[in-house]
Amino acid sequence: MRWISVIGAMAIRQLKRFFRARARALSTIMMPLMWLLLFGIGFSTAFRGVGFRSILGTSYISFLVPGIVCMTMFVSSFMSGISVIWDRQFGFLKEVLVAPAPRTFIILGRVLGDVTTSLIQALLIMVIGIALAHSLYVYGIPVALIYCLLLGMIGAGLGTMLALSINSIEAFQALVSFIILPLNFISNIFYPLNRMPTWFKIPALLNPITYATDALRGLLIHRCVIGLGIDSIVLIVVACVVIVLAAYMFRRTSIE
Amino acid sequence: MSSYSIVVKDLYKRYGDIEALRGVSFTVRRGEIFGLLGPNGAGKTTTIHILTTIIRPTSGYAEVAGFDVVKYPDEVRKRIGVVFQDITLDLNLTVYENLWLHGKIYGIPGNELRRRIDEVLELIELKEWRDKLVKYLSGGMKRRVEIARALLHKPEILFLDEPTLGLDPNSRVKIWNYVRMLRKEHNITILLTTHYMEEAEQLCDRIAIIDRGKIVAEGSPDELKSIIGREIIYVKFVGTPPVPLLKTLEHVREVKLIEGGKLEIVVDNAPKALPEIIEVFHKSNVQIEEVSYKRPTLNDVFVYLTGRELREEESNFNEHIRMIMRKRYLT
Numbered sequence: 029m030r031w032i033s034v035i036g037a038m039a040i041r042q043l044k045r046f047f048r049a050r051a052r053a054l055s056t057i058m059m060p061l062m063w064l065l066l067f068g069i070g071f072s073t074a075f076r077g078v079g080f081r082s083i084l085g086t087s088y089i090s091f092l093v094p095g096i097v098c099m100t101m102f103v104s105s106f107m108s109g110i111s112v113i114w115d116r117q118f119g120f121l122k123e124v125l126v127a128p129a130p131r132t133f134i135i136l137g138r139v140l141g142d143v144t145t146s147l148i149q150a151l152l153i154m155v156i157g158i159a160l161a162h163s164l165y166v167y168g169i170p171v172a173l174i175y176c177l178l179l180g181m182i183g184a185g186l187g188t189m190l191a192l193s194i195n196s197i198e199a200f201q202a203l204v205s206f207i208i209l210p211l212n213f214i215s216n217i218f219y220p221l222n223r224m225p226t227w228f229k230i231p232a233l234l235n236p237i238t239y240a241t242d243a244l245r246g247l248l249i250h251r252c253v254i255g256l257g258i259d260s261i262v263l264i265v266v267a268c269v270v271i272v273l274a275a276y277m278f279r280r281t282s283i284e
Numbered sequence: 285m286s287s288y289s290i291v292v293k294d295l296y297k298r299y300g301d302i303e304a305l306r307g308v309s310f311t312v313r314r315g316e317i318f319g320l321l322g323p324n325g326a327g328k329t330t331t332i333h334i335l336t337t338i339i340r341p342t343s344g345y346a347e348v349a350g351f352d353v354v355k356y357p358d359e360v361r362k363r364i365g366v367v368f369q370d371i372t373l374d375l376n377l378t379v380y381e382n383l384w385l386h387g388k389i390y391g392i393p394g395n396e397l398r399r400r401i402d403e404v405l406e407l408i409e410l411k412e413w414r415d416k417l418v419k420y421l422s423g424g425m426k427r428r429v430e431i432a433r434a435l436l437h438k439p440e441i442l443f444l445d446e447p448t449l450g451l452d453p454n455s456r457v458k459i460w461n462y463v464r465m466l467r468k469e470h471n472i473t474i475l476l477t478t479h480y481m482e483e484a485e486q487l488c489d490r491i492a493i494i495d496r497g498k499i500v501a502e503g504s505p506d507e508l509k510s511i512i513g514r515e516i517i518y519v520k521f522v523g524t525p526p527v528p529l530l531k532t533l534e535h536v537r538e539v540k541l542i543e544g545g546k547l548e549i550v551v552d553n554a555p556k557a558l559p560e561i562i563e564v565f566h567k568s569n570v571q572i573e574e575v576s577y578k579r580p581t582l583n584d585v586f587v588y589l590t591g592r593e594l595r596e597e598e599s600n601f602n603e604h605i606r607m608i609m610r611k612r613y614l615t
Binding site for chain 2: 030033034036037038040041044045048049118119120121122123124125126127128129134282283284
């Protein structure tokens, strides 16, 4: 049972750090909020009408909310990988590396803590989104959060892997915009999958965010394109692979 | 159980073209305070990192608490407490939370953990600070918290890498007192590195002098000083000194008249030579006004062995830079 205590302690540590850095918490939630308020309201007022409604099956803002929730989840958990670099620079990594606890549990605890903080943000965006769009199915939220969790594991795992391979805050921040922006746009967050040309659809279907967004649309606006079954399988498999790889990399990390 | 806590044999560590360690060997006995003394860049920290399992040696063998550090790192990790040279606390957690996290990672059960945290906070005299964020603590306090944390899981061996680097004299003395107490009351084996010779001399039962990746001498402070094999006694006198008689004494090597009416007597064993010298003066009816005696320092030993000062200008400069860097990170 010792592993529960290690995972739990590391998760609690990540949560405590998150809630102590309120400015940072606020800034990570600001970006998706801007998208939702400025872009979402702007677009939904510009593209009103029967044609749009028949393509999306709902108003643009209702269509956008599940996408922005997934965006919040992915970006926030991906960014949390940076704490590995902070820990290396501030020395705390050594404390962990010299401990007898299996490093897999350490990294699992970190990911779990980071995903929890991202879930809180995603839930907040979801609530704001529902208030704005008021045509979403609220009873879909609990299951939607499970898909968010899977997407968060993928994001946190990828972020951790990037952090472990570059070890520089500046490089991480520079690379994040290169990675996050295309990942958000080459997906179904902003536009429907079934209207994409094939050359765009293929990279979008290689992006895990697409499956999470599809699942959330299925649950919150009852508009699933890929199907919850495939969404679940893809997200679970990718999450497992990413976490295993991140744990492998963390096990091999040293201070050299 | 072996009587050695740490056995190091012919350890090499290469970083690209740089050889940080070039055949380091030494042994640390159970229950002693052992010091690795040497200038910056000598390989002290690299040695500590290998012994605490966070880097691997290029070649050679190291055993800590009876386990090979390369083959059984987890067995070693369970039995050691480490205070690294740079602060490794989570600055955004409180003192208590840092200790709690450590305890959880080391698998100490809840009630026991709370009791032990109180215990170690008592030991380092920081009980009133337990709920303060670590980032608001002074450098000396942070170091004390690190010592407390390293003791939480009751290690057999404690590693301290430059434990008083950059601390004010008060904090330094406090840490020295903790180290002495730990050895005395808890019977912990302690390996510390330092480039302060007073520290090595004050604290350590035995010392290994390390320079450029090699151990150049190993022994108690007295043993090391006797490597030089000479001590100097100065005698201020009134009258004619009994020089020929002095030269016949067993431990006297050289006798020289120097400025200020003083005699410089080079001996190989001052405690034995001194009474004999005084007796010779007494018998010759020459009055002694003043006797002083210069023991070789560990710095003299280092110069004797390596031809260089233990603390050179360059290393002072490096240390200065390091202090600036450290301050930047810590505040």
